[in-house]
Amino acid sequence: MDSPKLPVIDLSRAELRPHGCFVIKCNKVSLDLHSAIYSAIQDLFNLPTEIKQLIQATSEQPARDVFSTNPNHERIDMDDLTSLEATHNFSNLLWPAGNDHFCQSVNEISKIMMNIDQTVVKMVFQNYGVDKYYDSHGGSTRYVTAGAKYKQLDKNNENYLGIVTHTDKTFSTILHQKDVNGLEIQTKDGQWILYQPPSHSSFIYFAADAFKAWSNGRIHACCHRVMMSGNKTRFSLGLFMFHKGVLQVPDKLIDEEHPLRYKPFNHLEYRESVREHAVKGIYHTIEAHCGI
Numbered sequence: 001m002d003s004p005k006l007p008v009i010d011l012s013r014a015e016l017r018p019h020g021c022f023v024i025k026c027n028k029v030s031l032d033l034h035s036a037i038y039s040a041i042q043d044l045f046n047l048p049t050e051i052k053q054l055i056q057a058t059s060e061q062p063a064r065d066v067f068s069t070n071p072n073h074e075r076i077d078m079d080d081l082t083s084l085e086a087t088h089n090f091s092n093l094l095w096p097a098g099n100d101h102f103c104q105s106v107n108e109i110s111k112i113m114m115n116i117d118q119t120v121v122k123m124v125f126q127n128y129g130v131d132k133y134y135d136s137h138g139g140s141t142r143y144v145t146a147g148a149k150y151k152q153l154d155k156n157n158e159n160y161l162g163i164v165t166h167t168d169k170t171f172s173t174i175l176h177q178k179d180v181n182g183l184e185i186q187t188k189d190g191q192w193i194l195y196q197p198p199s200h201s202s203f204i205y206f207a208a209d210a211f212k213a214w215s216n217g218r219i220h221a222c223c224h225r226v227m228m229s230g231n232k233t234r235f236s237l238g239l240f241m242f243h244k245g246v247l248q249v250p251d252k253l254i255d256e257e258h259p260l261r262y263k264p265f266n267h268l269e270y271r272e273s274v275r276e277h278a279v280k281g282i283y284h285t286i287e288a289h290c291g292i
């Protein structure tokens with residue numbers, strides 16, 4: 001039997017079926033930008049622990065408590081880096097003498113990912129015939145850029161689970177990675193597909209819990225995990241999209257075949273509730289939160 005594959009498509013034909021994700025090949029990330037981004041991300045992770053703790057105390061760290069069960073995985077969340085001003089403010093906290101290299105590269109990639117997200121979400125709204133809601137939806141997005149590091153282990157050949165199997169709590173997520181693989185996507189019949197980016201300028205796009213609920217369950221929230229082989233350090237960078245306010249299923253997506261499955265919900269409250277449950281060791285789901 002052929003092993004399952006992830007669809008690679010061009011943006012004009014964005015298709016989230018069947019796994020709730022697709023791979024985007026674009027030409028926006030030059031080799032120079034690619035190396036600038038990951039040297040900036042490495043600078044970030046190389047900061048002294050006290051400084052990294054300061055960032056964690058000031059940022060909201062949306063997913064860290066939930067998915068990261070492994071001390072070999074570090075994640076740093078940074079709010080609003082699609083704005084150059086917010087990027088400078090963040091960077092000045094860490095590098096009082098300034099770090100233009102960090103600001104330019106991380107702001108640039110955050111904007112590339114934001115533009116991809118806006119294109120995809122707009123297209124999905126159009127495909128469902130609900131584009132009249134797009135402007136108010138798109139105008140209420142909160143973007144969190146996050147860098148992740150998965151450590152190389154001392155014992156070279158030991159595998160470890162970097163992030164447990166989960167769906168993202170976002171509306172959508174876009175990920176980029178440096179050269180080490182590890183991200184795996186679960187198919188509906190439980191098989192795992194390793195994400196292998198076709199080029200240094202490729203991204204993977206995930207529909208997540210809030211997108212699934214908004215679409216009345218028509219869009220599948222991509223189930224994924226990170227499995228590390230432990231012989232190399234892995235870095236990835238993602239843009240995590242949240243809706244500021246209440247999300248509700250558009251009337252057009254409710255019919256006899258698709259009766260309403262989700263009550264209106266406040267996305268940021270859902271995220272908070274996920275965190276509160278995680279503290280108690282419970283994996284909260286969108287169905288438990290607002291399912292009918």
Ligand SMILES: O=C(O)CCC(=O)C(=O)O
Nearest residue numbers: 148163168175183226236
């Ligand atoms: O690092 C990756 O490739 C995946 C990260 C991820 O799934 C997450 O942070 O939710």
Ligand SMILES: [Fe+2]
Nearest residue numbers: 166167168224
């Ligand atoms: Fe994830």
